[in-house]
Amino acid sequence: MLRPQITNAARVAGRRANSTQANPQVQKAVQQASQLYNQGAQTVKRVAGPVGDRVGSLLGAYRAPLTYNWNVFTSLVRQVYKAEKLAPPTHLSQWATAYANIWARASSPAWWRSALESGEWAKVAIAAVEAYGIFKIGEIIGRRHLVGYKIKEPAAAAH
Structure with missing residues (x-):
């Protein structure tokens, strides 16, 4: 179609x-x-x-x-x-500013309270999804594998 x-x-x-x-x-x-x-x-x-x-x-x-x-x-x-005129940040200061803003917002209890009290659940949900996504990307990088850890099964115990 x-x-x-x-x-x-x-x-x-x-x-x-x-x-x-x-x-x-x-x-x-x-x-x-x-x-x-x-x-x-x-x-x-x-x-x-x-x-x-x-x-x-x-x-x-x-x-x-x-x-x-x-x-x-x-x-x-x-x-x-x-x-959208997208482009990656060209200077390290731009990266630092962006992550500082994210950290300041996420670590501010006042922002969370105001978002919950004013009924802006979408902002809270988006912040949670962003945090979860960043966590999962870190997990993927740490495992060096997309799906999961490679587990070796123990040898069968002799009876």
């Missing part, structure tokens, strides 16, 4: 980019992005080599839909990144 809408949107955007009325700077940026994408794809293909081909052949009929969905996902992420 979603695939035809995305395909049509891509065709319309392509027509706009290829029209003679399009901004030459936009066309140049599109060409540069296309060249960079092609260079990156060639590099990945060269690095992956026969392993990448083998994995691709193992996917069989699932390869085309997975590739399409991955391309749609990456395109959507790029569009959101550009539209």
